[in-house]
Amino acid sequence: MSEQYLRETPFHDRIAAVASAQSWERWQGHITAVTLGGMDREYFAIRNSASVYDVSPLIKYRITGADAARFVDRLITRDVARCAIGQAYYTPWCDDDGKVIEDGTLFRLGKADFLLNAALHNLHWLRDTAYGFDVTIEDVSAEIAGLSVQGPLAQTVLIAMGIGGLERLAHMRLAETRLDDRPMRVSRTGFTGDLGYELWIRPGDASWLWDRLMAAGALYNVLPIGSAALNHARIEAGFILVNVDFISATYALRPSQKRSPYELGLGWAVNLKKDGYFIGKRALLAERKAATPRRALVGLEIDGRKPAVDAFIYAGKREVGRTTSAIWSPTLKKNIAIASIAGDQALPGTELGIEIWHPKELKIERSMVGCRVVHRPFYDPPRKKA
Amino acid sequence: MQRYDAVIVGAGHNGLVTAAYLAKAGKKVMVLERRHLIGGAAVSEQLYPGFTYSSCSYVCSLLRPEIMRDLDLPRHGLQVNPYETSSCPTHHGEPLVMYHDADRNRRSMSRHSARDAEAYDCYSLEIRRQCRFIKPLLMMTPPDPTSFKWGDIEGLLRLGRTFGQMGERQMYDILRFWTMSIADFLDEYFESEIVKALSAGSSIIGTALGPRSPGSAYVLLHHYMGEVDGEIGAWGFARGGMGSVSKAIAGAAREAGAEIRTEAEVTAVIVKGGKAVGVALADGEEVYGTAIVSNLDPKRTFLKILPRQHLPEEVYEQAERFKIRGSSGKLNIALDALPQFKGLPYDAHCGAIEIGDSLDYLERAFDDYKYGQWSRRPFLDIVIPSTVDPTMAPPGKHYMSVFVQYVPYKLADGPWTDEKRQAFGDTVIDTISEYCPNFRDLILHCQVRTPWDLENEVGLTEGNIFHGELTLDQLMFNRPFPGAAQYRTPVRNFYMCGSGTHPGGGVMGAPGANAAREILKDFKGRVLS
Ligand SMILES: Cc1cc2nc3c(=O)[nH]c(=O)nc-3n(C[C@H](O)[C@H](O)[C@H](O)COP(=O)(O)OP(=O)(O)OC[C@H]3O[C@@H](n4cnc5c(N)ncnc54)[C@H](O)[C@@H]3O)c2cc1C
Numbered sequence: 006m007s008e009q010y011l012r013e014t015p016f017h018d019r020i021a022a023v024a025s026a027q028s029w030e031r032w033q034g035h036i037t038a039v040t041l042g043g044m045d046r047e048y049f050a051i052r053n054s055a056s057v058y059d060v061s062p063l064i065k066y067r068i069t070g071a072d073a074a075r076f077v078d079r080l081i082t083r084d085v086a087r088c089a090i091g092q093a094y095y096t097p098w099c100d101d102d103g104k105v106i107e108d109g110t111l112f113r114l115g116k117a118d119f120l121l122n123a124a125l126h127n128l129h130w131l132r133d134t135a136y137g138f139d140v141t142i143e144d145v146s147a148e149i150a151g152l153s154v155q156g157p158l159a160q161t162v163l164i165a166m167g168i169g170g171l172e173r174l175a176h177m178r179l180a181e182t183r184l185d186d187r188p189m190r191v192s193r194t195g196f197t198g199d200l201g202y203e204l205w206i207r208p209g210d211a212s213w214l215w216d217r218l219m220a221a222g223a224l225y226n227v228l229p230i231g232s233a234a235l236n237h238a239r240i241e242a243g244f245i246l247v248n249v250d251f252i253s254a255t256y257a258l259r260p261s262q263k264r265s266p267y268e269l270g271l272g273w274a275v276n277l278k279k280d281g282y283f284i285g286k287r288a289l290l291a292e293r294k295a296a297t298p299r300r301a302l303v304g305l306e307i308d309g310r311k312p313a314v315d316a317f318i319y320a321g322k323r324e325v326g327r328t329t330s331a332i333w334s335p336t337l338k339k340n341i342a343i344a345s346i347a348g349d350q351a352l353p354g355t356e357l358g359i360e361i362w363h364p365k366e367l368k369i370e371r372s373m374v375g376c377r378v379v380h381r382p383f384y385d386p387p388r389k390k391a
Numbered sequence: 392m393q394r395y396d397a398v399i400v401g402a403g404h405n406g407l408v409t410a411a412y413l414a415k416a417g418k419k420v421m422v423l424e425r426r427h428l429i430g431g432a433a434v435s436e437q438l439y440p441g442f443t444y445s446s447c448s449y450v451c452s453l454l455r456p457e458i459m460r461d462l463d464l465p466r467h468g469l470q471v472n473p474y475e476t477s478s479c480p481t482h483h484g485e486p487l488v489m490y491h492d493a494d495r496n497r498r499s500m501s502r503h504s505a506r507d508a509e510a511y512d513c514y515s516l517e518i519r520r521q522c523r524f525i526k527p528l529l530m531m532t533p534p535d536p537t538s539f540k541w542g543d544i545e546g547l548l549r550l551g552r553t554f555g556q557m558g559e560r561q562m563y564d565i566l567r568f569w570t571m572s573i574a575d576f577l578d579e580y581f582e583s584e585i586v587k588a589l590s591a592g593s594s595i596i597g598t599a600l601g602p603r604s605p606g607s608a609y610v611l612l613h614h615y616m617g618e619v620d621g622e623i624g625a626w627g628f629a630r631g632g633m634g635s636v637s638k639a640i641a642g643a644a645r646e647a648g649a650e651i652r653t654e655a656e657v658t659a660v661i662v663k664g665g666k667a668v669g670v671a672l673a674d675g676e677e678v679y680g681t682a683i684v685s686n687l688d689p690k691r692t693f694l695k696i697l698p699r700q701h702l703p704e705e706v707y708e709q710a711e712r713f714k715i716r717g718s719s720g721k722l723n724i725a726l727d728a729l730p731q732f733k734g735l736p737y738d739a740h741c742g743a744i745e746i747g748d749s750l751d752y753l754e755r756a757f758d759d760y761k762y763g764q765w766s767r768r769p770f771l772d773i774v775i776p777s778t779v780d781p782t783m784a785p786p787g788k789h790y791m792s793v794f795v796q797y798v799p800y801k802l803a804d805g806p807w808t809d810e811k812r813q814a815f816g817d818t819v820i821d822t823i824s825e826y827c828p829n830f831r832d833l834i835l836h837c838q839v840r841t842p843w844d845l846e847n848e849v850g851l852t853e854g855n856i857f858h859g860e861l862t863l864d865q866l867m868f869n870r871p872f873p874g875a876a877q878y879r880t881p882v883r884n885f886y887m888c889g890s891g892t893h894p895g896g897g898v899m900g901a902p903g904a905n906a907a908r909e910i911l912k913d914f915k916g917r918v919l920s
Contacts, residue, residue, distance in 0.1 A: 010495035034494035129510035
């Protein structure tokens with residue numbers, strides 16, 4: 006009488022029906038696909054036609070109440086006053102030491118109505134920091150199902166499906182719409198760095214949406230994908246992943262492993278000028294005054310074509326960091342990585358050495374090659390924002 | 392006449408660890424045990440045909456992995472099988488089941504409070520941060536901050552370095568944590584009563600503190616700093632019962648040449664010219680050795696076996712003042728079938744089941760105890776090792792261990808009697824029956840042990856399971872008391888190796904290993920001769 010302890014997403018039946026690879030993993034207590042049929046096909050769907058990825062397990066907090074805007078402004082590092090209704094904000098949020106707890110997307114649904122999309126559970130932190138504010142914070146994750154449609158044909162497919170007004174929907178904007186008389190929120194957001202949208206619906210409408218999308222997409226090579234292909238795309242897009250590229254301040258056992266937004270390359274998302282205190286402001290102000298940040302999360306282009314997974318990076322003989330995410334990019338035809346390195350080595354153009362261990366017919370070989378610091382994102386097609 | 396390099400009084404698991412390390416270093420070692428079996432509070436006994444009881448300690452986590460490796464304990468028969476749940480049945484709504492698996496646990500906890508389910512991550516991380524500080528201290532002799540010896544200064548420096556890596560806030564947190572009550576600590580994380588109650592269980596086991604008493608948070612840490620195969624805070628069943636821990640250590644000791652004698656009660660330490668030289672046994676026999684090592688608790692060590700005329704008055708008084716209040720009882724029960732606890736899934740019966748669904752419940756249990764009564768509604772820590780370990784009971788039947796908190800050593804209405812023991816046992820069985828209606832019908836045999844029994848059978852003063860309360864005034868360089876905290880005593884050549892020394896009680900082996908290291912140091916430095 007032991008219960009099933011991983012949840013199925015609202016799309017599970019549909020995905021399982023086409024997941025011939027039977028390759029599953031966990032995502033926040035849910036069963037999700039690593040790949041459905043073939044990782045390469047799925048990856049190229051993202052860059053070549055249109056991909057469909059189930060993002061239902063994302064954690065979503067709804068923040069409402071008279072003080073909602075004031076509270077969110079205190080929570081995040083960006084300035085909420087500048088976030089229009091119907092806009093999506095990518096933003097980190099920090100602890101009092103100015104160390105990043107997480108990064109995520111904030112949807113402003115109304116004057117005093119927000120949706121915070123997160124990868125980790127934050128309710129405890131949100132409720133604690135909401136003390137004294139007239140706000141209600143609810144975990145609405147299970148009330149909203151989501152599909153991410155990404156790729157050069159994403160817009161075409163969604164228009165073919167009958168979703169109106171997409172041509173006018175700018176990057177990082179939301180639209181509330183209806184299709185077949187069912188409510189749907191469309192956001193022009195995603196984790197691939199490509200043209201793409203996320204469709205948010207009631208869980209009960211999941212099969213309907215899936216079937217509609219697949220029917221409309223049949224002519225355009227729309228392909229459901231798993232997390233492996235997505236991960237390739239997100240690295241190319243330079244998006245960082247909590248507990249992969251950095252440890253959340255909440256989860257770090259050692260204080261030295263916590264990172265500030267500056268140390269993660271997210272300085273652009275910190276607004277020190279906004280009115281009043283936000284969590285971490287004092288520490289971030291002090292950090293800004295000091296010279297270079299202690300650590301930096303940078304992009305690397307690496308010689309050769311061996312993916313530099315968990316590789317150490319050297320400046321001469323000095324070890325200065327290691328890679329946190331690394332792939333061979335099929336689109337760029339480049340060997341790329343996100344790496345955590347010493348702050349004084351982080352200037353774009355800096356030439357470094359990297360030690361890569363790679364398996365070769367049951368042997369492990371070591372190669373020492375050159376690499377250089379480059380700007381993230383690695384891949385940023387104009388269509389993303391067009 | 393035989394003369395040994397070391398004579399160890401008591402074959403508790405710590406005495407055996409000391410013996411094994413000394414023997415491995417080439418010393419000639421004799422261990423003398425009062426009882427007919429070795430292991431002290433880590434024993435397995437067959438008191439009913441076909442069933443094996445872990446009659447005192449019942450679960451394993453604290454035993455230091457360094458010791459398992461040094462003594463090659465798996466080769467001598469040690470196997471620890473982890474269990475993965477702890478749960479709390481209740482009359483108020485759904486039971487709480489906590490799982491090892493993070494996703495499953497979050498889902499289960501969120502039935503009681505979505506916020507608590509999330510706060511749990513932060514809570515367990517904070518406990519792990521606290522463990523990170525304490526772990527390096529376990530296998531080291533606590534440095535004495537008042538001494539200016541190089542070893543002590545070096546030890547303090549090492550401590551300082553761990554402390555220094557922590558950041559200011561964490562240092563404050565540590566100081567706070569070591570002195571605060573578990574109720575205050577849990578209030579900072581959780582809102583649900585049952586979540587707090589289930590988390591607080593380990594903070595009251597074996598202590599004479601309530602969940603709202605300052606100092607109880609540390610007791611929780613003491614139960615958390617163990618591990619099974621690197622999994623911090625995990626607990627498991629020793630295959631064959633806790634006696635197999637002692638047997639494995641004894642195996643290693645014997646292999647290295649140590650002798651172990653049972654039914655050899657030591658009545659006195661023989662002191663000549665201010666130096667311990669041997670021990671006298673109950674039957675009049677005398678055994679001589681260079682180092683005399685006591686595995687007994689500090690009270691028995693200083694007030695019972697060491698003749699008073701050899702002790703400075705101050706030390707005698709410190710020993711008298713030492714806090715060693717018994718507060719725990721134990722039922723070992725042979726069951727005809729697996730009991731079904733109200734609302735608990737099958738998995739939950741394979742882990743720890745705790746009775747006591749609110750902090751108030753636990754605090755009230757403590758209130759009764761304070762005034763010399765056993766708790767009318769006691770906190771129970773129940774495990775059924777036979778759900779995991781097939782050697783504990785015949786197929787289909789089960790062995791249940793019930794640890795009971797709180798039970799006084801001294802009752803307000805006079806000494807323990809057979810009737811009172813019976814009545815105490817009934818209180819416990821009635822409490823279980825509230826959650827498990829046909830429980831009585833399943834009982835084939837039941838052993839009831841009060842603190843008084845624990846003292847008389849196992850030799851734990853007042854039945855205190857840790858050989859002395861685990862409060863800051865009796866920890867680290869204060870354990871058992873200042874000036875005697877480095878396994879040496881004021882009497883030359885007389886050492887301590889039991890749970891009354893740093894880092895304290897539980898089936899951990901660390902006191903025994905640390906004592907052996909100090910004794911070998913003294914052999915080498917010719918302090919011992
Ligand atoms: C009911 C109970 C449940 C417990 N549950 C757990 C648990 O689940 N997990 C855990 O880790 N810990 C548990 N503990 C605590 C743990 O068992 C003890 O702290 C630990 O076993 C003590 O070991 P020791 O070697 O220091 O001393 P002891 O085990 O007390 O050994 C002392 C030995 O000295 C002998 N002795 C006494 N007097 C004399 C004498 N005059 N001459 C010769 N020999 C003598 C005794 O017979 C005994 O064998 C529990 C304890 C009890 C009592």
